[in-house]
Amino acid sequence: MTIKLGVPSKGRLMEKTFDWFGARDVGLSRSGSDREYAGSVEGIDGVELVLLSAGEIPRELAAGRIHLGVTGTDLVREKLGQWEQQVEELALLGFGQADLIIAVPSCWVDVDTLDDLDAAASAFRAQHGFRLRLATKYHRLVREFLRDNGVADYQLVDSQGATEGTVKNLTAEGVADITSTGDTLRANHLKILGDALVLQSQATLFRSRTASMNDAERATLKTLKTKLRLER
Numbered sequence: 001m002t003i004k005l006g007v008p009s010k011g012r013l014m015e016k017t018f019d020w021f022g023a024r025d026v027g028l029s030r031s032g033s034d035r036e037y038a039g040s041v042e043g044i045d046g047v048e049l050v051l052l053s054a055g056e057i058p059r060e061l062a063a064g065r066i067h068l069g070v071t072g073t074d075l076v077r078e079k080l081g082q083w084e085q086q087v088e089e090l091a092l093l094g095f096g097q098a099d100l101i102i103a104v105p106s107c108w109v110d111v112d113t114l115d116d117l118d119a120a121a122s123a124f125r126a127q128h129g130f131r132l133r134l135a136t137k138y139h140r141l142v143r144e145f146l147r148d149n150g151v152a153d154y155q156l157v158d159s160q161g162a163t164e165g166t167v168k169n170l171t172a173e174g175v176a177d178i179t180s181t182g183d184t185l186r187a188n189h190l191k192i193l194g195d196a197l198v199l200q201s202q203a204t205l206f207r208s209r210t211a212s213m214n215d216a217e218r219a220t221l222k223t224l225k226t227k228l229r230l231e232r
């Protein structure tokens, strides 16, 4: 008989999410020890806090196992096909801003745009006998973006973390990853292609379109939305 609210279990998104709800008189906190993934909610009855990996929240929303969830728009668009049919965006939270971009080595002086990348990819294949490799964890978004922009002669290699390091490690020629300050790209001698902004992401509160609710839970959701100033 509760509304389940999924929130990232650690790091920048968790703390800023707690602050965002706290500013609206809904107190979220992690209970128990630092390592225990249990949480509590104050200021409203009938809402349960579920601490999850940011990357798992899209799937939990789509499966209807949580009613509400906070995660990045990038993760929802990457992990859920036809995401709008599965979740509704209730509020952009104004933090966790990051751009999904494509970057190549800074020393590739002739490659500054997607057209340049396309030409470089063809030349790379002719020279090396295999396709230019882009390391990413955003397979769906990058594939769609490059298809729409006419870049074909490449392959994606999976990288679930420390993606910018793959170029130095010679497992990829370029990367498609999230950046905010640009420090990680610069430190790894990579430059962003001028016209390769795949997506602008920020932390967002989503509602599951598939989670079932009884009348009491529907009333709780309404009360919560009023507290959060989301009622239109």
Ligand SMILES: Nc1ncnc2c1ncn2[C@@H]1O[C@H](COP(=O)(O)OP(=O)(O)OP(=O)(O)O)[C@@H](O)[C@H]1O
Pocket: 011, 013, 052, 053, 054, 055, 056, 071, 072, 073, 074, 075, 096, 097, 098, 178, 179, 180, 181, 201
């Ligand atoms: N440097 C950054 N600045 C701002 N937001 C970022 C940055 N890097 C990632 N993010 C955002 O934070 C969210 C969570 O990303 P992260 O990669 O930490 O999730 P995750 O892979 O689920 O983490 P984990 O599985 O380790 O809990 C994403 O929506 C992403 O866009």
Ligand SMILES: O=P(O)(O)OC[C@H]1O[C@H](OP(=O)(O)OP(=O)(O)O)[C@H](O)[C@@H]1O
Pocket: 160, 161, 162, 163, 164, 177, 178, 179, 180, 181, 182, 183, 184, 185
């Ligand atoms: O532009 P910047 O401010 O330098 O931030 C970009 C970095 O932040 C994210 O990594 P994260 O810290 O989440 O670690 P990860 O490599 O394990 O994904 C992202 O994958 C970049 O590596």
